[in-house]
Amino acid sequence: MTEKEIGTVISGIESPSPSALDFVVNQGVVHRGQFVELDYSEGTMICLVTDVFKTNRYFERAESVKEFESSGAKLFEQFPTAEWEYLVAKTRPLGVFKGGLTNRATLPPGPGTRVRIASNENLKVFFHFDEKGLEIGKVENHDLPVKISMTSLLKKHLAILATSGAGKSFLASVLFEELLDRRKESGRIATIVFDPHGEYSSFADRNPGEGRIDYSAKTILVKAADIKIGVPKLSVNTLDSLIKGLSPVMKRELGKVLSDLQKKMRSGKGPFDLLDAKEEISKAEIGENTRGPLLAWISELQDLRLFGKIDNPGVFDLVQPGKLTVIDLSELIDLRRKQIIVSYIARRLFYARRDKSVPPFLLVLEESHQFCPQQSSEETAISRGIIQTIAREGRKFGASLCVISQRPIQLSTTVLAQCNTHIILRITNPYDLKHIGESSEGLDNRSLDMITSLRVGEALIVGEATHYPLFFKVRQRKSQESRHEMPLEKAALDFEASKDDKKKEIEEFL
Ligand SMILES: Nc1ncnc2c1ncn2[C@@H]1O[C@H](COP(=O)(O)OP(=O)(O)OP(=O)(O)O)[C@@H](O)[C@H]1O
Numbered sequence: 001m002t003e004k005e006i007g008t009v010i011s012g013i014e015s016p017s018p019s020a021l022d023f024v025v026n027q028g029v030v031h032r033g034q035f036v037e038l039d040y041s042e043g044t045m046i047c048l049v050t051d052v053f054k055t056n057r058y059f060e061r062a063e064s065v066k067e068f069e070s071s072g073a074k075l076f077e078q079f080p081t082a083e084w085e086y087l088v089a090k091t092r093p094l095g096v097f098k099g100g101l102t103n104r105a106t107l108p109p110g111p112g113t114r115v116r117i118a119s120n121e122n123l124k125v126f127f128h129f130d131e132k133g134l135e136i137g138k139v140e141n142h143d144l145p146v147k148i149s150m151t152s153l154l155k156k157h158l159a160i161l162a163t164s165g166a167g168k169s170f171l172a173s174v175l176f177e178e179l180l181d182r183r184k185e186s187g188r189i190a191t192i193v194f195d196p197h198g199e200y201s202s203f204a205d206r207n208p209g210e211g212r213i214d215y216s217a218k219t220i221l222v223k224a225a226d227i228k229i230g231v232p233k234l235s236v237n238t239l240d241s242l243i244k245g246l247s248p249v250m251k252r253e254l255g256k257v258l259s260d261l262q263k264k265m266r267s268g269k270g271p272f273d274l275l276d277a278k279e280e281i282s283k284a285e286i287g288e289n290t291r292g293p294l295l296a297w298i299s300e301l302q303d304l305r306l307f308g309k310i311d312n313p314g315v316f317d318l319v320q321p322g323k324l325t326v327i328d329l330s331e332l333i334d335l336r337r338k339q340i341i342v343s344y345i346a347r348r349l350f351y352a353r354r355d356k357s358v359p360p361f362l363l364v365l366e367e368s369h370q371f372c373p374q375q376s377s378e379e380t381a382i383s384r385g386i387i388q389t390i391a392r393e394g395r396k397f398g399a400s401l402c403v404i405s406q407r408p409i410q411l412s413t414t415v416l417a418q419c420n421t422h423i424i425l426r427i428t429n430p431y432d433l434k435h436i437g438e439s440s441e442g443l444d445n446r447s448l449d450m451i452t453s454l455r456v457g458e459a460l461i462v463g464e465a466t467h468y469p470l471f472f473k474v475r476q477r478k479s480q481e482s483r484h485e486m487p488l489e490k491a492a493l494d495f496e497a498s499k500d501d502k503k504k505e506i507e508e509f510l
């Protein structure tokens, strides 16, 4: 037996087969989640250990064990029981190498075939790792960094799915660090994240904690309150997609008003806003049955306090190679306002990328089930259309999407199906699990079972990026942790301290 050999294939009712293979461990140990390999007629087979169990013939019959032990004697003291204990590993064959190619196994190896721990070199080739790729974690028990090429991870979109608190945002931060750390020669894309909880604004911190890297120079932080959508850039159709309620006649009249205002703007009158549009509507020759509802509809737009004479920030300021733009939506409560911002910015970015006026980008959508829900009506899913368009067509232009969600079952199936790579952290809800099993190709029941027992920061990547499902541990982050992760005790202490300070100030003043 060579040093790396650890076991021998055994014969069972359903194993070995091209899809299941059990082996007994002769030397050392093997862990669930580890990879093993063996040579046989079809090439080198790589298998994932899906379970390990210990058996011992002395302890097989419950009544005999009870009888013997209740007499006061101990089985393991009286008999050489340790010599009969053995470890059996259940594995799932993933594929077979031959001449540099990987194929599915069509024949099983014979019982008695020697099994080795898979070598890092073979795993790197098998999972299509890329030395220059994005390092998002480590293959546990193999001490092998998970480095995936930017193209295969992101080009055809990525979904990060897990129960709340399992580590989705942490993983997204790790991904951002990798994108920000890339050198110009390796190709840098722009990253834009819509951040409903303000948890990525820590990337803009000038003085991160000790040992943390300062990414502030590479981060553009945009607060929702400062965002303005420039009215002159809006077509009637875009406006209609942002807020429903325009009848065909209203659309026609509004179209005329907007084009008149645009003409005036070009002749030197400067850009216009909704107030100017209202004035123009009041003066124009429009039937009263149309004028009234149109003005009311514009008032509704004004109430959103999102529209101005020009875009702020401009789309070109938002996307820069090698930079992260955090659009902090945490101060907005109204979902409709959040959706309008997401919809408008995503639309501008997508079309700007289509005519190559901005760099390739990754658009990251936290809480994506809120922005591209499966069930809602068109009126309440304002941003869904453009997100689905990016999901369907973005890959052709270098407009990639990363959707993050704790409720995958509520997420648009069109979007989820277009995400060619899924990274799944712990999921406990059986409905979500079932949904993921159906939407992630290449996931079998055993891997699904393993998802429920993952710990925080442990993940399964499945899809185009690695070709075969791979469990891994997300690496530690280099950037400052989100301020939201403050322990409850510290938040309580800070609150009381700030109250005490205020009281002191008032006392001193009096
Ligand atoms: N890989 C990891 N290593 C160490 N700690 C981690 C890791 N992943 C997550 N954590 C910790 O677990 C907690 C929850 O992580 P995170 O906020 O990323 O979860 P989440 O899935 O985004 O949750 P939510 O759905 O509520 O947004 C945080 O305190 C984070 O620091």
Ligand SMILES: [Mg+2]
Residues within 6 Å of the ligand: 168, 169, 170
């Ligand atoms: Mg999160």
